[in-house]
Amino acid sequence: xxxxxxxxxxxxxxxxxxxxxxxxxxxxxxxxxxxxxxxxxxxxxxxxxxxxxxxxxxxxxxxxxxxxxxxxxxxxxxxxxxxxxxxxxxxxxxxxxxxxxxxxxxxxxxxxxxxxxxxxxxxxxxxxxxxxxxxxxxxxxxxxxxxxxxxxxxxxxxxxxxxxxxxxxxxxxxxxxxxxxxxxxxxxxxxxxxxxxxxxxxxxxxxxxxxxxxxxxxxxxxxxxxxxxxxxxxxxxxxxxxxxxxxxxxxxxxxxxxxxxxxxxxxxxxxxxxxxxxxxxxxxxxxxxxxxxxxxxxxxxxxxxxxxxxxxxxxxxxxxxxxxxxxxxxxxxxxxxxxxxxxxxxxxxxxxxxxxxxxxxxxxxxxxxxxxxxxxxxxxxxxxxxxxxxxxxxxxxxxxxxxxxxxxxxxxxxxxxxxxxxxxxxxxxxxxxxxxxxxxxxxxxxxxxxxxxxxxxxxxxxxxxxxxxxxxxxxxxxxxxxxxxxxxxxxxxxxxxxxxxxxxxxxxxxxxxxxxxxxxxxxxxxxxxxxxxxxxxxxxx
Amino acid sequence: xxxxxxxxxxxxxxxxxxxxxxxxxxxxxxxxxxxxxxxxxxxxxxxxxxxxxxxxxxxxxxxxxxxxxxxxxxxxxxxxxxxxxxxxxxxxxxxxxxxxxxxxxxxxxxxxxxxxxxxxxxxxxxxxxxxxxxxxxxxxxxxxxxxxxxxxxxxxxxxxxxxxxxxxxxxxxxxxxxxxxxxxxxxxxxxxxxxxxxxxxxxxxxxxxxxxxxxxxxxxxxxxxxxxxxxxxxxxxxxxxxxxxxxxxxxxxxxxxxxxxxxxxxx
Numbered sequence: 001x002x003x004x005x006x007x008x009x010x011x012x013x014x015x016x017x018x019x020x021x022x023x024x025x026x027x028x029x030x031x032x033x034x035x036x037x038x039x040x041x042x043x044x045x046x047x048x049x050x051x052x053x054x055x056x057x058x059x060x061x062x063x064x065x066x067x068x069x070x071x072x073x074x075x076x077x078x079x080x081x082x083x084x085x086x087x088x089x090x091x092x093x094x095x096x097x098x099x100x101x102x103x104x105x106x107x108x109x110x111x112x113x114x115x116x117x118x119x120x121x122x123x124x125x126x127x128x129x130x131x132x133x134x135x136x137x138x139x140x141x142x143x144x145x146x147x148x149x150x151x152x153x154x155x156x157x158x159x160x161x162x163x164x165x166x167x168x169x170x171x172x173x174x175x176x177x178x179x180x181x182x183x184x185x186x187x188x189x190x191x192x193x194x195x196x197x198x199x200x201x202x203x204x205x206x207x208x209x210x211x212x213x214x215x216x217x218x219x220x221x222x223x224x225x226x227x228x229x230x231x232x233x234x235x236x237x238x239x240x241x242x243x244x245x246x247x248x249x250x251x252x253x254x255x256x257x258x259x260x261x262x263x264x265x266x267x268x269x270x271x272x273x274x275x276x277x278x279x280x281x282x283x284x285x286x287x288x289x290x291x292x293x294x295x296x297x298x299x300x301x302x303x304x305x306x307x308x309x310x311x312x313x314x315x316x317x318x319x320x321x322x323x324x325x326x327x328x329x330x331x332x333x334x335x336x337x338x339x340x341x342x343x344x345x346x347x348x349x350x351x352x353x354x355x356x357x358x359x360x361x362x363x364x365x366x367x368x369x370x371x372x373x374x375x376x377x378x379x380x381x382x383x384x385x386x387x388x389x390x391x392x393x394x395x396x397x398x399x400x401x402x403x404x405x406x407x408x409x410x411x412x413x414x415x416x417x418x419x420x421x422x423x424x425x426x427x428x429x430x431x432x433x434x435x436x437x438x439x440x441x442x443x444x445x446x447x448x449x450x451x452x453x454x455x456x457x458x459x460x461x462x463x464x465x466x467x468x469x470x471x472x473x474x475x476x477x478x479x480x481x482x483x484x485x486x487x488x489x490x491x492x493x494x495x496x497x498x499x500x501x502x503x504x505x506x507x508x509x510x511x512x513x514x515x516x517x518x519x520x521x522x523x524x525x526x527x528x529x530x531x532x533x534x535x536x537x538x539x540x541x
Numbered sequence: 542x543x544x545x546x547x548x549x550x551x552x553x554x555x556x557x558x559x560x561x562x563x564x565x566x567x568x569x570x571x572x573x574x575x576x577x578x579x580x581x582x583x584x585x586x587x588x589x590x591x592x593x594x595x596x597x598x599x600x601x602x603x604x605x606x607x608x609x610x611x612x613x614x615x616x617x618x619x620x621x622x623x624x625x626x627x628x629x630x631x632x633x634x635x636x637x638x639x640x641x642x643x644x645x646x647x648x649x650x651x652x653x654x655x656x657x658x659x660x661x662x663x664x665x666x667x668x669x670x671x672x673x674x675x676x677x678x679x680x681x682x683x684x685x686x687x688x689x690x691x692x693x694x695x696x697x698x699x700x701x702x703x704x705x706x707x708x709x710x711x712x713x714x715x716x717x718x719x720x721x722x723x724x725x726x727x728x729x730x731x732x733x734x735x736x737x738x739x740x741x742x743x744x745x746x747x748x749x750x751x752x753x754x755x756x757x758x759x760x761x762x763x764x765x766x767x768x769x770x771x772x773x774x775x776x777x778x779x780x781x782x783x784x785x786x787x788x789x790x791x792x793x794x795x796x797x798x799x800x801x802x803x804x805x806x807x808x
Contacts, residue, residue, distance in 0.1 A: 023786040023793065051761060056677065057684025060737075061692070063762050063788040064570030064638075068722050071792035072574055080691035123691070130690045175607070257611035257735030 015115050016092070022110025024049050024067070033116065038086035050114065053085040070098045070112060080123060083116070091123035092116040142265040145173045149269050153276040158284055159183070162276045163194035166238075166248050169269060171196040174261055176250040181238070183246035183277075190246060197251065204249075207231065226263055226270070234261060236270035240278040248273060286350060291316075293353040294327070297360055302330045303338060305402050307540050310340070311514040315486070315532045324531030325352040325393070326484045329360055334369040336403050342482040342535050343395040344414065355390040359383075359437075363397065373397050373410035374443070374468030377434055381412065384438035391438040396482050405474040405539060412437050415485055415499070418506055422477030426507035428499065431470025443468040476541025481506055486532030487518070545623040549592040550599030553627075555584030561656070562588040562629035566620065568638025568662075569736045570729075571722035571789075572598025575637065578795035582803075588629060594640075595619060596728030605728050613639070613739050617646035624654045631656035633806065637791055638662050638762065639736040645775075646741065648750040658752035659802050660778075662788055663771045664763040665742040673742070676764050682737045686730055745774040752778045753805040755790070755798060762788040779805060 010017060016033035020026055026045050034040050037053070051062040058081040069076045075097040083090040096114045149169040156165040163181040170179030178197025182190040192200065207229055214227065227235040236248040248270060252261050302310045312328050325345025333339045341363055345352040359380065366379040376397050384390050396417055398409035409417055409429060413436030416428040433444050474480070481502075488498030505517055514536040545551075552573065563583050565576040573591040580589050593600040594616060609615035620643060624632065633656055636644035641663030648655040667675045668682070724732075752775060756768030765782070772780040781801045785794030 025786075049761075055684050055688070056681035057686070057688040059761055060677075060681075060685045061570075061688045064568070065692075065722065067787055067789050068571040068575050068792055071789070072577070073721050081688065126691060134690075253608075253611065255611035255735070256613075256738035256740075257607075257731045259607070259731070 015117050018050060018114040020050055020112040020114060024051055024112065026050060036083060036086065036090055040086065053083055055082040055084045058082055070096060074098045080119065080126065091119050093119045142262055145262060145265045146268055148173055150272050153272050156276060159277060159280045162273065162280045166273045167194045167196040170248060170250050174250065174266060175253060176261065177253045178251040180249045181246060182249065184244060226267055236266055238270055238277055239274040245274055245277040290350045290353045294356065297357045298327060299329050303332055305338065307402055308400065309538045311536050313514040313518045313534045315518060324348060325356055326486065326531040326533035327356045327360060328533055328535045329363065330535065331364060333367045333399060336401055337369065338400045338402055339367045340398045340400065340482060340535060340537060341395065342484060342533060344393060344484045345390055346392040359390045359393065372469060373399055373408050373432060377410045377412050378441055381437050381441045393437045395437060398482065405541065406471060407474055407480065408469050408471045410434060410469045415483060415488055418481040418503060419472060420479045420506045421475065424507050426503040429470055429472060431467055474539040476539065478539045480537040482535040484531065484533045486530040487534060545626040548595065548601045548604045549623055551590060551592045553588065553590050555587050555589035558588065560586065560588045562590060562632040564590040564632045564634050566634065566636040566640035566644060567597065568640050569732055574721060575789065575791055579791045579799050582799045590627065592623060596732055597724045602725050602728065611735060613643055613646055613735060613741060616643045617650060620644065620647040621651050621654065633657050633659065635659040635661065635802065638788065642741050645748050646744055649744055649747045652750055655750045658750050659755060659805065660752055660771065661755045661791065661798065662757060662760055662763040663754060664767045665745060665771060666740045667737045674766055676767065677737065685733055689730055689733060745771065746776065748775060749777065754778055754780045755801050756780065756782050757785040757787060757790050758782055759786045760788050
């Protein structure tokens with residue numbers, strides 16, 4: 001090819017061709033490039049830096065990425081940039097090579113040859129790919145975040161637990177700097193129920209309250225009704241099925257490199273939080289009804305007599321939200337006979353609370369003058385078997401003849417009554433043993449181990465037929481203790497050890513008050529999972 | 542312990558232990574290889590340290606912490622950790638571009654680790670703000686992220702032919718791959734935001750370490766006015782304008798930059 005032919009090829013090549021000096025200023029550009037720029041004359045372009053004709057992003061990229069590569073390895077290939085000079089933005093792929101002079105101060109000798117290919121379709125395709133990948137990464141992260149958050153919400157117990165789970169998810173999963181949950185309760189002003197990170201300042205509180213009110217006023221709206229406050233805080237409504245429970249407020253991190261909060265996943269978390277609060281509120285209501293029921297069924301005005309004083313103590317389990325099934329009762333069977341009973345219903349919650357109510361009534365209605373503990377237990381057992389209420393529950397029933405000081409008693413699977421004497425002696429009353437209610441309506445022997453092992457503490461003859469009831473004469477100063485297994489059973493020790501400790505504690509100070517005994521035995525940590533109930537009768541003779 | 546040394550792929554060359562030390566920190570977009578035309582010039586009389594920020598070059602990508610590295614303070618903490626571990630005595634810290642600000646923050650936090658600072662093309666804020674001219678608008682930084690997105694698709698393939706061309710010498714490919722400004726795409730994008738969206742103007746006044754601002758006469762990333770702004774707001778700073786064009790004088794005008802640094806360090 002002749003030199004003029006070669007010059008024509010340079011000008012008419014289907015790619016833009018340029019020669020730049022070492023600093024990136026244009027020395028020469030072919031006609032294609034000039035045409036792309038709106039037929040700029042060659043002399044007009046000379047000295048212009050190629051990077052100045054790119055988008056600002058492309059210019060930064062040129063200075064920070066391409067110049068180092070050109071200087072270090074002498075070439076770059078297939079770099080996607082956008083020409084911004086003259087007419088519409090033009091997406092091109094850039095390849096360049098640097099000749100001579102690399103690594104020396106710019107000037108003589110350094111020349112950069114550049115070819116630009118128009119890449120409209122390819123760029124569009126690549127941008128779609130990049131966008132699709134970014135979207136896929138975003139949703140993968142969202143799904144992961146949501147999964148963790150939903151699991152935490154599902155595990156949360158109670159309203160407090162749900163609020164904690166929400167703020168911890170906001171900080172731990174969504175990477176907010178701080179998060180607060182405000183709950184609205186009917187007409188009352190919203191209250192701060194949980195926070196993570198730093199607590200709200202008073203003006204922030206005020207803003208959150210206004211936001212919560214605003215959200216409430218807007219009513220039910222689109223899925224993504226997150227509000228961005230003027231201070232940048234995000235307010236996420238926590239909507240239940242019928243009501244707005246409150247708002248989750250997030251303080252985003254404010255550093256330059258921080259990613260934006262995932263609003264889609266955040267809105268979904270708000271919805272999950274609302275549902276979780278629905279569930280928690282419902283659960284707490286049912287628990288509170290059960291507690292109420294139980295309290296109502298525990299006799300408040302205990303019968304009193306001149307010769308005996310009755311006191312009681314009841315400690316619900318601390319850890320579980322559920323109501324246990326322990327109960328006590330005391331009532332007059334006739335003018336001279338005082339009935340005392342302590343029971344323990346199998347199970348928790350409303351069902352056991354109502355079973356307790358039924359058993360309490362059944363005991364009261366079958367306790368008639370002249371019937372006696374054995375027959376009362378037999379009748380209660382029959383009721384349990386016939387009606388399927390309170391199966392497996394345990395009960396101690398005792399009758400005190402207040403004129404003679406004689407106590408008759410029977411135990412259906414229940415820990416034995418404890419009698420402490422004025423002189424400090426303690427005795428478990430192991431007679432009158434029955435199986436738990438509904439199991440077998442016949443008296444049984446006390447456990448062999450107890451009979452063989454605890455000589456002197458009880459008066460049972462292993463050879464005698466099992467009596468349906470026991471009896472003991474009370475002396476002045478004697479104290480009778482009826483109680484539930486929560487007082488003596490613990491996961492870290494056996495029942496017998498628990499009984500020994502109870503006997504020791506009760507005998508150490510015959511005058512010990514009911515509450516003090518319970519406190520000293522439970523030591524503040526024992527009844528995490530089980531109720532404990534005690535009825536104490538002091539016989540004055 | 543060599544935790545930070547390994548994490549930052551540290552190279553130590555030059556004069557024996559006990560000699561005055563110079564630490565060269567690379568800017569956004571490249572790695573320590575961008576000092577290869579300048580750092581060797583100081584090896585005769587200095588212990589010369591180059592390293593990679595987390596996310597660049599041969600650094601340990603697992604050490605990237607989205608919380609810590611969401612601000613330049615985190616990168617400054619990395620520098621402090623590294624200097625504590627190397628225990629070179631007060632060093633001359635040469636920071637290019639964003640590393641100039643990282644060095645300033647580190648010196649503000651732990652002045653006793655620094656003898657002097659050399660700030661090459663520094664900018665305390667890239668985005669215009671009222672009367673302050675940083676040179677960019679916030680949405681233009683989005684364009685940069687977009688450009689990075691369109692290019693890291695092919696970034697690894699870019700090096701691949703070199704490796705494939707030398708199947709019998711894979712270590713050559715490895716060496717080349719590591720040599721040229723490799724950055725982890727995801728980290729690089731966050732580093733871009735951290736770099737270009739930070740505002741460290743208020744940190745200048747707190748620095749007491751003597752420093753030199755080296756400014757190219759024409760720089761599209763950090764214009765002359767910005768270099769002067771840094772000099773005016775940085776107590777105890779000197780200012781040298783070098784006859785170079787572009788943002789990377791360490792690559793495009795290494796002799797001029799070396800001379801400027803040498804003159805500043807000479808007694």
